[in-house]
Amino acid sequence: MPEYPTYPGTGPEQPEDANGPTPPPPPPPPGAWPPPQPAFQPPPGVQPPPGAYPTDGHAPSSYGYVPPKHPNATTAMVLGIVGIAGGFLCVLPILVAPFAWFMGSRAIRDIDASAGGQSGRSEAMAGKVLGIIGTALLVLGVALIAFFIIMAFADPSFYDDEY
Numbered sequence: 001m002p003e004y005p006t007y008p009g010t011g012p013e014q015p016e017d018a019n020g021p022t023p024p025p026p027p028p029p030p031g032a033w034p035p036p037q038p039a040f041q042p043p044p045g046v047q048p049p050p051g052a053y054p055t056d057g058h059a060p061s062s063y064g065y066v067p068p069k070h071p072n073a074t075t076a077m078v079l080g081i082v083g084i085a086g087g088f089l090c091v092l093p094i095l096v097a098p099f100a101w102f103m104g105s106r107a108i109r110d111i112d113a114s115a116g117g118q119s120g121r122s123e124a125m126a127g128k129v130l131g132i133i134g135t136a137l138l139v140l141g142v143a144l145i146a147f148f149i150i151m152a153f154a155d156p157s158f159y160d161d162e163y
Contacts, residue, residue: 066119070111073120073127076104080130087134094141097134104128 079100086093104127111121 067114067117069120070107070118070124072103072107073111073123076100076107076127076131077123078127079103080127080134083134084130084137087137091141094134094138097131097138099131100127101131101135104131 077100079096082093083095083097083100087097104124107124108121108128111118111124
């Protein structure tokens, strides 16, 4: 029978029987073994430079510390996608395109001002560009509707089917 490692504090020590040693405790349930590893820490006695390790408990990636993403970066991108894709499927979602433009612009400005303290610039830029395209399509659509309304009032034969 394989011997399983015992971990400190996993249970009380079992006294030996008169018949011999007690059997080892059963293995831990699935998913509980091996025990979770603590967050990455520098070796004892070594002082890392300030900011070398993240303080939020996450292990650093092999590429170094990744700053947190700006909260509005992904929102701007999603609004831009909804504005463009939804505008072609149904006219109403294109109304969110100006909000995507606004939120993307603000997120880009905040990310640039943070000097590397925030990430998500590519998502914010995608939201801004999609918002600009969606807003341009919205303006063209409103202009086209206004043109048809003006033509309908200005020229009565414009909408008349009788020739």
